[in-house]
Amino acid sequence: MQIVSTMRKMSSISDELRKDGKTIVLVPTMGYFHEGHLSLMREGRRRGDVLVVSLFVNPTQFGEGEDYDIYPRDFSRDKGLIEGIGVDILFLPAVEEMYPGGYQTFVEVERATKLMEGQFRPIYFRGVTTVVAKLFNIVNPHMAVFGEKDFQQLVVIRRMVEDLNMGVEIIGMPIVRERDGLAMSSRNSYLTSDQRKAALSLNRSLQKASQLFRSGERNPGRIIEAVRRVIEPEREVTIEYVEVRDVKTLEEIEIIEEQAVIALAAKVGKVRLIDNLTFREE
Amino acid sequence: MQIVSTMRKMSSISDELRKDGKTIVLVPTMGYFHEGHLSLMREGRRRGDVLVVSLFVNPTQFGEGEDYDIYPRDFSRDKGLIEGIGVDILFLPAVEEMYPGGYQTFVEVERATKLMEGQFRPIYFRGVTTVVAKLFNIVNPHMAVFGEKDFQQLVVIRRMVEDLNMGVEIIGMPIVRERDGLAMSSRNSYLTSDQRKAALSLNRSLQKASQLFRSGERNPGRIIEAVRRVIEPEREVTIEYVEVRDVKTLEEIEIIEEQAVIALAAKVGKVRLIDNLTFREE
Numbered sequence: 228m229q230i231v232s233t234m235r236k237m238s239s240i241s242d243e244l245r246k247d248g249k250t251i252v253l254v255p256t257m258g259y260f261h262e263g264h265l266s267l268m269r270e271g272r273r274r275g276d277v278l279v280v281s282l283f284v285n286p287t288q289f290g291e292g293e294d295y296d297i298y299p300r301d302f303s304r305d306k307g308l309i310e311g312i313g314v315d316i317l318f319l320p321a322v323e324e325m326y327p328g329g330y331q332t333f334v335e336v337e338r339a340t341k342l343m344e345g346q347f348r349p350i351y352f353r354g355v356t357t358v359v360a361k362l363f364n365i366v367n368p369h370m371a372v373f374g375e376k377d378f379q380q381l382v383v384i385r386r387m388v389e390d391l392n393m394g395v396e397i398i399g400m401p402i403v404r405e406r407d408g409l410a411m412s413s414r415n416s417y418l419t420s421d422q423r424k425a426a427l428s429l430n431r432s433l434q435k436a437s438q439l440f441r442s443g444e445r446n447p448g449r450i451i452e453a454v455r456r457v458i459e460p461e462r463e464v465t466i467e468y469v470e471v472r473d474v475k476t477l478e479e480i481e482i483i484e485e486q487a488v489i490a491l492a493a494k495v496g497k498v499r500l501i502d503n504l505t506f507r508e509e
Numbered sequence: 510m511q512i513v514s515t516m517r518k519m520s521s522i523s524d525e526l527r528k529d530g531k532t533i534v535l536v537p538t539m540g541y542f543h544e545g546h547l548s549l550m551r552e553g554r555r556r557g558d559v560l561v562v563s564l565f566v567n568p569t570q571f572g573e574g575e576d577y578d579i580y581p582r583d584f585s586r587d588k589g590l591i592e593g594i595g596v597d598i599l600f601l602p603a604v605e606e607m608y609p610g611g612y613q614t615f616v617e618v619e620r621a622t623k624l625m626e627g628q629f630r631p632i633y634f635r636g637v638t639t640v641v642a643k644l645f646n647i648v649n650p651h652m653a654v655f656g657e658k659d660f661q662q663l664v665v666i667r668r669m670v671e672d673l674n675m676g677v678e679i680i681g682m683p684i685v686r687e688r689d690g691l692a693m694s695s696r697n698s699y700l701t702s703d704q705r706k707a708a709l710s711l712n713r714s715l716q717k718a719s720q721l722f723r724s725g726e727r728n729p730g731r732i733i734e735a736v737r738r739v740i741e742p743e744r745e746v747t748i749e750y751v752e753v754r755d756v757k758t759l760e761e762i763e764i765i766e767e768q769a770v771i772a773l774a775a776k777v778g779k780v781r782l783i784d785n786l787t788f789r790e791e
Contacts, residue, residue, distance in 0.1 A: 234674060246528070329758070331619040332638075332672030338613050356614075357673075364674040390614035391639075392516060392646040476611070 228309075232319045234365045237279075240316065241367045249276040253368035253395075255359060258282040259299040259413040260308045263403040267372040270400055272313045279366050280309065281318040283325065287333075288354025299416050318366065325361065334360045336383045336390070339477050343490060344379050344501070347467050355380055356387050363388075363395055370396040374403075376410055378490050378503045382477050402503070404430065410502045417498045425463040426495045432457035432469075433504040436489050440506045445483040447471035458493060467492040467499075474505060510591075514601045516647050519561075522598065523649045531558040535650035535677075537641060540564040541581040541695035542590045545685040549654040552682055554595045561648050562591065563600040565607065569615075570636025581698050600648065607643065616642045618665045618672070621759050625772060626661050626783070629749050637662055638669045645670075645677055652678040656685075658692055660772050660785045664759050684785070686712065692784045699780040707745040708777045714739035714751075715786040718771050722788045727765040729753035740775060749774040749781075756787060 231237045244251055252275030254267045271278045282305065289295035306317075333353050340352035363371070373381050381399045388395050403411045408430035409423070418426060432454040439450050451469045458464055472479060474486040483506060490503035513519045526533055534557030536549045553560045564587065571577035588599075615635050622634035645653070655663050663681045670677055685693045690712035691705070700708060714736040721732050733751045740746055754761060756768040765788060772785035 238674075238676060246530075248528075329668075330672055331621065332616065332669050333619065334614065334616050334673070336614045361672075361674050364676060386611075387614050390612055390643075391616070392520075392643050394520060394646060 228314050229316050230319060231316055232321065234320055234324055237316070237318050237320075237365050238367070241279075241365075244277050245367065250370070251275060251277045251279060251366065251368040253362065253366045253371045254278070254280045255362050255371065255373070256280060256282050257284045257298065257413065258305050259301060259416070260305050261403070261411040261413065261415075263374050263376060263411040265308065265312060266403050267374055267400050268309060268312045268314060270398060271370070271372045274370055274372075274398065275368075277315045278313060279316045279318055279368065280314045281320070281362055281366065283318075283320050283322075283358065283362075285325075285354055285358040286322060287326065287357055288351050290348055290350050293348070294414075294417075299413055320365075325358070333357045334387060334391070336386050339379070339383050339386055342379075342477060343468060343470055343472070344492065347492065347499075352380070352383050356383060359384055360387065360391070360393075363393055368395055370398055372398045372400060374401075375399050375503070375505070376402045376412065377501070378488055378505075379477060382475070408434075410500075412500060414498055414500065418495060422463055422495045422498065425461045426498075426500055428458045428461045428464055429491065429493060429500060429502045432491070433489065433502060437504055437506070440483070447480060447483060447487075450483075450489060454489065454491065458491075463495055465494045467494065510596050511598050512601060513598055514603065516602055516606055519598070519600050519602075519647050520649070523561075523647075526559050527649065532652070533557060533559045533561060533648065533650040535644065535648045535653045536560070536562045537644050537653065537655070538562060538564055539566045539580065539695065540587050541583060541698070542587050543685070543693040543695065543697075545656050545658060545693040547590065547594060548685050549656055549682050550591060550594045550596060552680060553652070553654045556652055556654075556680065557650075559597045560595060561598045561600055561650065562596045563602070563644055563648065565600075565602055565604075565640065565644075567607075567636055567640040568604060569608065569639055570633050572630055572632050575630070576696075576699075581695055600644075602647070607640070615639045616669060616673070618668050621661070621665050621668055624661075624759060625750060625752055625754070626774065629774065629781075634662070634665050638665060641666055642669065642673070642675075645675055650677055652680055654680045654682060657681050657785070657787070658684045658694065659783070660770055660787075661759060664757070690716075692782070694782060696780055696782065700777060704745055704777045704780065707743040708780075708782060710740045710743045710746055711773065711775060711782060711784045714773070715771060715784060719786055719788070722765070729762060729765060729769070732765075732771065736771065736773065740773075745777055747776045749776065 252271040254271045334356040436450050454469050469491040471489050474488045488505045492501045534553040536553045616638040718732050751773040753771050756770045770787045774783045
């Protein structure tokens, strides 16, 4: 595994790889790896000749009062965790090189970023699309792998890639859960053990939604209501939103006919968690 | 000269050219060519192995009430004018392919787009940076050539390319003028002969600025005042702005020490014209 820490070096390696006809796959991450990240990397490894993992805690996607400063960082732990996965290049750009003085350009997806997460994190997606656009330009991958845990992010990135003709194939990978059902997240490390127990209500509520769907319920309002009833008894948990949306456009739907996703966000103590589930006809 | 009208075809040609080690130069245009465009193409021809000229009247850079619908278009005239220049590919994407239903992604340079043109054309630069980002992704050029006539546009595009790590070399080319000094523009075709005479005051005013600079004047306010005094007697001409700015950042300057540009916009009748001049130490 080669560690690359400048954009120039990364670009020139990619140019050479492209000239040699190699397929480059990028897995963009903010580090503090868990099994979710590893599943993206394994898929990347399987899909391409060269697997590049970027590790960059991107300041432009954190709002005022969010956890940029305390976001968990542990490079030697991360390095150990990905041994054996077959990462070819670990790309670690510096903040000062990514956002030098005078920086002022942003990529924005408009409608799909205003709802759900966008209502609670107004600059989040602008930061995500901007850094992903930059990483795509620097690494120049053929494919990039993202997790479905950040479902809206995946939709927004697909939209950006299509709209701006980026020519990168976007691969979405299923949520990886802890044994007890909690969706894996670097932010789970913030939870106390009591909060951790309370947080299980999120996945439990989605299981309830799935069960309703399987038993024929197609009314989003009734499913959302049932989900809320599972979470609301938990004193430590405050729901931010529970929404049922079209999987491709994230538009609201009156009745579940096409593929739909139920997505939610909640605060467990001060820790903000998200989770979602895609309804699939069997 | 090959005419390419789909994005997919253009991308696949570029991929092949890159694999063969060819240097691709793009000259993005909105057509209705004049000598200014031809000078960009000749420079592009000189610099690269393959010269791609795009011709696309980009709707997202025209504001409400601007001239998108009547912008001059004459393809057979344009085709005739560039014969003999050595254009390899003329890329003519369709509006419906560039901006399909559901389109919602924009690239924005923030500070440098708020001043000068940005105060009179609030969505202009957003449209320009977005379409240029798209064209760069589709054509994947090594270099792109733009005219200094749209001086602020050139600064904004350089900023975007640097900020988003686009890896495209941006080449700026000097303004080409008519014999009588009027900066060439596709919009000059809108002028009546009286307006055309009145419009000469723009270049005359810049010549006055240049003369003051050469005689040692370094105070932007005094130069701007002198420029306004040349234009203001023309009844048909209404100044929108006259500004002296740093050539790289477009920031205001108190005294001309580093390279500076004087840029102006004015309406001649209903026709909006821009012009500029860079002060150079001799």
